[in-house]
Amino acid sequence: EPEVTQTPSHQVTQMGQEVILRCVPISNHLYFYWYRQILGQKVEFLVSFYNNEISEKSEIFDDQFSVERPDGSNFTLKIRSTKLEDSAMYFCADRDREYEQYFGPGTRLTVT
């Protein structure tokens, strides 16, 4: 069964550094999402992406964040200048025309 994959599984970075989190969605899926989950808290929506553009973004997704799908397969989330409070699990998800969103295994981002 095809799966969403994410790399790296764990990223440690210093405050102020840029990070890029990578996701390979399931082939032929059309809608892509990033969510994050701070330790012990709920899963929060960051951004949705369809047809090579952002559909919606949350108030968390400020100017420090960006997404792109550079080559038709990878889907990336960039944080330009990381802050301590960006430490969280970041989940990529996608869906086809049906309803179910498939989550990747997540990237644990630790900002020191």
Added chain:
Amino acid sequence: GQNIDQPTEMTATEGAIVQINCTYQTSGFNGLFWYQQHAGEAPTFLSYNVLDGLEEKGRFSSFLSRSKGYSYLLLKELQMKDSASYLCAVRDGREAAGNKLTFGGGTRVLVKP
């Protein structure tokens, strides 16, 4: 906006039944999801309800009442491996929103022998 409430924690005995309730107030409702999440792992899909009524899937069932803004997840014949967090999530029906999911805080279920 969306507001989703579910209990923080529940404890049950192996072999028993547990019901996890979820209430929501939303704009643009287009379906309610239940996900299971083990510690340190990604959410995995359990069930989806868009119409009122009960959906049964093996040991797991989910119920929805749209008029009451209420859902529950029923776990039967509990097994130790069912110890996990169970997340209630509402889908925003606006296509412009990309059908994003808004999650509740999750209910941690502890199954005891």
